[in-house]
Amino acid sequence: MLLDVTRFGFATRGKAEDYVDALLVRIDNTFEQVAPLLNPALRARMAKRLRTMLLRLA
Secondary structure, eight states: OGGGGGGGTOSSHHHHHHHHHHHHHHHHHHHHHHGGGSOHHHHHHHHHHHHHHHHHHO
16 A cells, blocks of 8 residues: 555655554454454454554555
């Protein structure tokens, strides 16, 4: 997405980076809110997947 920022409606690469950074924070925070609702096995699996994806996108 950051390679073609104007295609996604961003005026500059900096604005796109800011948006993606904020999105990653929101995803992480939202998981923290719902994690207690998951059973332990699912919570652990989802936490691992989330961390893997956040590291790839960061």
